[in-house]
Every structure is written in structure tokens, then in C-alpha cells.
Amino acid sequence: MSKKLFVLVLVVLMVPAAFMFAGGQQEGGEEASNLMVIITPDKDNTFFTAEADAAKAKAEELGYETLLAVHGDDPKQEGDIIDTAISRNAAAIIIDIANADASPNNLKRATEAGIPVFCMDREINATGIAKAQLISNNFQGAKLGGERFVELMGEEGKYVELVGKESDTNAGVRSKGFHNIIDQYPDMEMVARETANWSQTEAYSVIESVLQANPDVDGIICGNDTMALGAQAAIDAAGKGDIIVMGFDGNDNVLDSIMQGKIDGTVMQPNAKNAQMAVELADKYIKTGSTGMDEEKILNDCFLITPDNADQWRGFTKIK
Amino acid sequence: MIHKSMIIQRTLVFLILIALLSVGCTIKKIGEEDKNKGGDEYSTWTKSGKAFDPVAYVDSIWDEKLIPVFKEESDDVNMVLQALAEDKETAVEQYGLKHKSGETEPTFKVKGTAKVAEYDDSSRNGLFMLDLPPFDGETDVPMQVGPVIRKTAIRDSVSFISFTDVGNQLQFASLADELNKRMKKEAVEPLDLDTIEGKTIQFYGAVKLEEGQTIDDVVITPVHIEVVDEPAGEED
Numbered sequence: 001m002s003k004k005l006f007v008l009v010l011v012v013l014m015v016p017a018a019f020m021f022a023g024g025q026q027e028g029g030e031e032a033s034n035l036m037v038i039i040t041p042d043k044d045n046t047f048f049t050a051e052a053d054a055a056k057a058k059a060e061e062l063g064y065e066t067l068l069a070v071h072g073d074d075p076k077q078e079g080d081i082i083d084t085a086i087s088r089n090a091a092a093i094i095i096d097i098a099n100a101d102a103s104p105n106n107l108k109r110a111t112e113a114g115i116p117v118f119c120m121d122r123e124i125n126a127t128g129i130a131k132a133q134l135i136s137n138n139f140q141g142a143k144l145g146g147e148r149f150v151e152l153m154g155e156e157g158k159y160v161e162l163v164g165k166e167s168d169t170n171a172g173v174r175s176k177g178f179h180n181i182i183d184q185y186p187d188m189e190m191v192a193r194e195t196a197n198w199s200q201t202e203a204y205s206v207i208e209s210v211l212q213a214n215p216d217v218d219g220i221i222c223g224n225d226t227m228a229l230g231a232q233a234a235i236d237a238a239g240k241g242d243i244i245v246m247g248f249d250g251n252d253n254v255l256d257s258i259m260q261g262k263i264d265g266t267v268m269q270p271n272a273k274n275a276q277m278a279v280e281l282a283d284k285y286i287k288t289g290s291t292g293m294d295e296e297k298i299l300n301d302c303f304l305i306t307p308d309n310a311d312q313w314r315g316f317t318k319i320k
Numbered sequence: 321m322i323h324k325s326m327i328i329q330r331t332l333v334f335l336i337l338i339a340l341l342s343v344g345c346t347i348k349k350i351g352e353e354d355k356n357k358g359g360d361e362y363s364t365w366t367k368s369g370k371a372f373d374p375v376a377y378v379d380s381i382w383d384e385k386l387i388p389v390f391k392e393e394s395d396d397v398n399m400v401l402q403a404l405a406e407d408k409e410t411a412v413e414q415y416g417l418k419h420k421s422g423e424t425e426p427t428f429k430v431k432g433t434a435k436v437a438e439y440d441d442s443s444r445n446g447l448f449m450l451d452l453p454p455f456d457g458e459t460d461v462p463m464q465v466g467p468v469i470r471k472t473a474i475r476d477s478v479s480f481i482s483f484t485d486v487g488n489q490l491q492f493a494s495l496a497d498e499l500n501k502r503m504k505k506e507a508v509e510p511l512d513l514d515t516i517e518g519k520t521i522q523f524y525g526a527v528k529l530e531e532g533q534t535i536d537d538v539v540i541t542p543v544h545i546e547v548v549d550e551p552a553g554e555e556d
Contacts, residue, residue, distance in 0.1 A: 100488075123488055139493040140472070147470060155444060173490060180497065184468045185444055295484040299492070301425065303531050 037085040039095040054275035075102035092282040096121040120278040134274040141267040141302030142177020156187035157218035164223035203230025219244035225254040258310040270300040272316040372491040374498035390524040397432035404535040427477035428527040444468040463540040472496035473541040477526035
């Protein structure tokens with residue numbers, strides 16, 4: 001009896017082993033495709049569409065076919081897209097990940113299937129999985145925005161912070177960056193800290209009610225540009241034009257608003273550059289087996305946008 | 321007899337299974353080797369518990385590595401400023417440190433002697449307005465002394481600190497903050513700020529030029545300040 005059981009256990013063990021064997025064979029036999037799968041979080045936010053467009057344009061310029069997909073900040077959906085990429089035997093995956101802690105497991109599945117992964121914008125809390133990570137230094141950018149905000153406020157006054165979607169690591173990173181600076185100024189008083197989930201309409205209604213409760217607010221610092229646009233619209237509607245508004249991302253609508261003297265500043269993310277570099281490194285890796293870089297993580301700094309330089313940028317790219 | 325043949329049969333099945341299993345194992349191993357080819361082992365910094373400790377790290381490098389690197393590698397502040405005034409690119413080439421990875425803007429390590437022409441504490445980002453030799457009473461360059469210290473010049477001016485070694489951008493930023501904090505303790509706190517105006521100091525410091533910045537935006541972040549015209553014995 002015990003021997004029978006032993007055989008049974010071995011058979012059970014054999015099934016996955018045989019699968020692994022079959023998988024290995026299949027992998028070796030099939031030609032690598034010419035497909036780059038480009039995965040971004042959202043197709044409604046211009047920040048992410050610009051990133052996807054920049055990656056797509058660079059990939060096509062280098063002769064690749066592309067497949068674009070969005071994961072909606074959902075690691076499960078991200079996993080499904082990666083499985084699709086694996087089944088289509090993609091040449092590389094270019095991704096702006098869903099979650100710093102949950103995504104590494106998804107990415108690992110791709111690398112174990114022999115597909116190199118390149119991260120752009122957001123970083124994963126792991127090294128040794130992605131071949132390269134081209135990261136927007138959100139914390140540095142938030143500190144830059146925080147410094148400018150404090151300067152515009154004259155180092156004192158009442159302010160409101162609009163925070164992004166909680167599930168997105170960068171919402172917390174930016175908030176920490178803002179406070180890293182602002183909290184060093186004891187005369188800066190935060191009267192409200194609310195989330196508006198990266199949304200323009202939510203930001204409008206949040207600021208509308210905050211201004212009713214606190215009519216003497218001097219400034220609003222926002223975790224991204226769409227929320228800054230919503231905040232500025234609520235300020236305009238309330239007829240309080242002198243409230244300082246700071247955004248984050250550098251989208252074209254905010255650049256226009258800055259040039260019109262409404263929104264006071266934003267932080268430009270190097271997102272087109274990250275996307276292009278990710279594709280270029282992927283191409284190099286596919287052709288030579290190496291990215292040629294000493295380090296996996298490459299941290300690209302953000303830039304401060306003021307009325308003086310707002311006209312130098314379009315589509316997250318420096319044009320002047 | 322039946323019993324014996326069954327045992328043989330089972331032994332055969334067993335051997336085949338072992339063979340198959342070992343084939344499976346081999347393939348998995350190749351996969352692992354492949355994924356390690358890229359460099360480090362998997363290291364999750366937030367979950368593994370080996371979170372980066374900026375205080376301990378700065379303790380371990382400040383006296384032993386950082387200050388010696390500044391003493392050894394700093395260039396005369398006047399020379400660097402002059403080079404920057406002429407042409408930024410050439411100055412970066414000659415005196416600057418450009419990090420190997422990423423697009424970090426260039427940094428400079430500088431040293432010099434200066435008179436504190438003015439101590440401007442109107443902002444929390446307090447500044448010494450420095451008059452460099454020849455002493456003509458004019459301010460040549462500001463040096464930030466806090467209590468708020470801006471930016472990451474100290475962290476970014478030494479080549480032995482790299483982003484990949486530190487983990488993620490928050491930890492990398494906490495390292496810069498800790499270096500700035502340590503600088504205030506070592507270089508600024510021992511000074512008597514009420515009587516600093518008019519005194520001559522010797523210093524080592526870092527300069528980082530952000531995107532688009534020119535010589536007009538240079539602010540020195542000190543790592544070491546020593547008042548030199550005090551009566552002997554008052555300063556050590």
C-alpha cells in the first residue's frame with residue numbers, strides 16, 4: 001500500500017515536471033517574434049497616453065510591431081496582459097507597472113518565459129527582474145514642487161493638499177516629497193488634505209467645498225496636473241484668482257494655464273524620455289543580449305515649470 | 321511470482337519517473353541561471369526587512385569616506401566659478417562629476433577661503449553671502465546653512481554613492497536628507513551665527529546645477545566650515 005502511495009505521489013509530481021519539459025521544448029523551438037508589448041496604466045490620462053505614444057513611436061521607428069494595453073492600476077489585469085504577451089511570444093515587454101510590490105511577480109512570469117521586461121516611469125520594489133528600469137524621480141520632483149510652492153507662498157499661510165489615488169505608489173511618494181519640504185516651514189499651515197483620486201471633476205468638487213469651509217486658503221498643492229486643473233476651475237468659479245496652485249506631471253493643458261497666468265507652476269516628468277530610453281534599451285538587449293548599462297535602475301530627474309519656461313515643453317518633451 | 325513482476329514494474333516506473341523529474345529539474349535550473357545573468361539576486365527592499373538605514377549609513381561614511389573625498393578631490397571655488405562663467409560644458413568636463421547612470425545633473429566639489437559678507441536669515445533657507453578673494457566687500461556666491469537645506473548636492477557629488485545600491489527613490493532621498501542633517505550638525509551648529517558676519521572661513525562644499533541653471537544659480541552646500549581668524553584655541 002505504501003509503495004502504491006509512493007508511486008501515486010511521484011505521478012502527481014511528474015505532471016508539472018512534464019509540463020515544464022514541454023514548455024522548455026516549445027520555447028526553444030519557436031522563433032522570437034518582432035512584437036513589443038507596451039503596457040501603461042490608463043488610456044484617459046494624457047500623461048500615460050503620451051508615454052504609450054512615445055514608446056510606440058520609438059518601437060516602430062526601430063522596426064518593431066507594437067501591441068498597446070492598459071492595466072488600470074490593477075495587478076490582476078496586468079498579469080492577464082503579461083500572459084497574453086507570453087502566449088504571443090513577445091520580443092520584449094515595455095511597462096509602466098501597476099503596483100511596486102505586486103507587479104514583480106507578474107514580471108517574473110514573463111522573464112521566466114524568456115521575455116525581457118523593461119520598466120518605465122514607476123519603479124518596482126525588486127531588482128534582478130527587469131533588465132532596466134527608467135524611473136521618474138517623483139520624490140525629487142515633489143520636493144522641487146514643494147520648494148517652489150513654499151517660495152510662492154512667502155514661506156507662510158494656509159494651504160490645502162490634494163492627494164492622488166491611494167493604490168498608486170506615486171500618490172504617496174509625491175505627498176511625502178511635498179511634506180519633506182513644506183513641514184520644515186512652521187508658518188505653513190495645512191487646513192485640509194483630501195484625495196481626489198487623480199480626477200479633475202473630483203478635485204473640482206473637493207476644492208469647491210474646502211473653499212466654503214476655509215475662505216482664507218492661500219495655496220493648493222496637487223499630486224498631479226488633472227487635479228490642479230480641477231482645483232483651478234473651482235478657484236475661478238469662486239472668484240478667488242489669487243490662490244496659488246501647484247501641479248505635477250507637466251501636461252499641455254496645465255502648461256497653457258500657466259502661460260495664461262492661472263496655475264502657478266508644475267513639475268515636468270521626463271516620461272517621454274523614459275519611454276524612449278526603455279524601448280532603445282530593449283532593442284539593444286534583443287540584438288546584443290545586453291543593455292550595456294552598468295546599473296539596472298536609472299533615475300531620471302523631473303524639472304520645475306514656471307511661467308518663464310512653460311513654453312519650452314510640449315507633449316512632455318522639451319521643444320526649445 | 322505475480323508479486324515479483326509487479327515490483328519490477330513499479331521499479332521501472334519509478335526509474336522512468338526519476339529520469340523525467342531530473343529532466344524537469346535541469347530545465348528549471350537553466351531558467352534560474354538565465355534570470356540571474358542580469359546581475360543581483362532578487363532583493364525586495366520593503367518586504368525583506370533589510371530596509372535601508374540612512375542614519376547608520378551616514379555614520380559609516382561621513383568621517384571615513386565622505387570628508388576625505390572632499391579634502392582630496394575638491395577644486396578651488398574661484399577656478400570652478402570662473403570656468404562656469406566662461407562655458408558650462410567645458411567646466412563640467414574639467415571639474416564636474418557626472419554620474420554614470422541616469423540623467424543626474426552635474427555636481428562639483430569645491431574648497432576655498434571666504435569672508436562672510438552677510439548672513440541672510442530672512443528665509444528658512446538661510447544663506448552666508450560669501451566674498452571670495454580678492455576681498456572687495458562684494459558678494460561672489462551664496463552658501464546655504466539652513467535650517468532648511470535644499471536639494472541633494474552632497475549626495476550627488478560623490479561617486480561612491482549610487483542609486484542602485486540604495487534601493488528605491490524614497491530611500492535614496494532619505495539618504496540625501498540625512499547627509500544634509502549631518503552637515504548642519506558638523507559644519508553649521510558649531511558656528512556662532514550671531515557674530516559670523518565679517519569673519520573669514522575655510523570650507524569644503526558641493527555644488528549641483530539643475531537643468532537649465534547657470535552660474536547665477538550656484539549655491540554652495542558646505543560639508544565642512546572652519547572659522548580661521550578666531551584667536552587661537554577658540555576653534556578646534
